[in-house]
Amino acid sequence: MSKKENIVIIGAGLCGSLLALRLAQRGYKVSMYESRPDLRTTDISAGRSINLALSDRGFKALRLCGVEEKARDICIPMYGRLMHDREGNTFASSYSGREGEYINSISRGDLNGILLTEAEKHENVTIHFNTECTSVDIENTVAYFKDYNTKEEFSVDGDVIFGTDGAGSALRKSYYLERKFLFSYSQNFLTHGYKELEIPADTLGSHQISKEHLHIWPRGEYMLIALPNLDGSFTVTLFLSYDEGEYNFNNLTSEEKITEFFEKEFSDALELIPCIKDEFLNNPTGALGTVKCSPWHYQNKTLLLGDAAHAIVPFYGQGMNASFEDVTVFDTILDEHEGDWGATFKAYEKARKEDTDAIADLAIDNFYEMRDHVANPLFKQKRKLEMDLEKTFPTEYFSKYSMVTFNEEIPYAEAMKKGRAQDKALLNMVAHHDLDVITDLNEVLKKVQEETNEILEEDKIAGFK
């Protein structure tokens, strides 16, 4: 393999632009093709999640590529959840009992813009916008494109092709259409979709509610969340069923009904969303799905990364973080197998697949946790106990959330396995009122650890992964 090799990347989103940057830093010649216009010069945010929660796995990848500080400059730290009940009362729940563990609200467009600019600084990177990949001949590593400006259709012959073209990946589509190999693929949609709304800044340009929290209005069948933006506004996301329940996306079609729904369920939020009717009726409703597939690669020729390989629902705030972590893992594998793309792709998938499957499952779990359990008294008690344990034993106790979000050295699959067992142990203790008897936190920790180990042992015997 020569570093002059011609690498084609389809999709210049978060994963593709970080991958292009890293490969350029390693000396490869990269041509990247993006169907949308350049987001640094065109406003194309409508319909896509405007801000995202960035956490430690994402930062690790950004650090590898030398752009961590640039990203941190545009982050707003969120230290915990702030729950809003129907009456407008709020209660806070920290993300961690340890100092310095928090998640960050960041603009998707600004972060993507930083990555594109950093990638373009390398003369061995070329980015083509307004250019959609229509299909890929995976046998001959030829990608077919359509240029939206010139309407021209053309093909590009790459030595290797990476598909970082998101949940609707054209490369992945070519895998199953070409039928060259046994390709397993599943796509599972939630019955819920999402719609974005806005709480604008106040007249002084400040945030109208705490910017140090991720706000949640948990309502069982539906949920509203809000993340802060640097301009003082919040991006609010409503998660709601398409067609089930008294209120759903299909029947909220009139101003009266939309207002009635928000007045009844989210009255404190409604007061802060002045353009509710226009935004609700005009902003698109997005679908939420999980994509799992394998293999991600075809021989030594093509590879899927990011959402193209493993799209997940957004409830753990990990889709982007996992896609960035793909680049970290790929880079490590490249260190071991550089010169042999076939071995690199195979080893990469082997190292990564179990972990991306795990975060996909955890993200579904968190859908139920956020919309429902966070308001449950048992759950609240468990979270409080976890905070106390993390505060008192910062090097010994890590909640599932902490393992997933703040411990980038713990693989997702391990965090899931241990975290689920630990959750079970804690909930058992809370439900059985053990804490009325055991008041010493040292003893609580010991009991949680013992029960967690017992559950893990039972899971192993039962053959659970």
Ligand SMILES: Cc1cc2nc3c(=O)[nH]c(=O)nc-3n(C[C@H](O)[C@H](O)[C@H](O)COP(=O)(O)OP(=O)(O)OC[C@H]3O[C@@H](n4cnc5c(N)ncnc54)[C@H](O)[C@@H]3O)c2cc1C
């Ligand atoms: C509502 C919502 C909230 C989310 N919140 C979070 C969060 O808080 N934290 C988090 O970590 N993750 C979050 N995510 C997930 C995150 O957005 C994705 O995991 C992340 O964007 C994946 O990056 P990607 O580059 O793989 O895909 P994408 O960001 O989708 O990028 C793919 C790129 O490829 C381009 N493209 C697509 N098809 C073609 C084609 N045929 N030819 C050329 N170009 C093409 C697209 O235009 C796009 O630029 C959220 C997702 C949603 C929907």
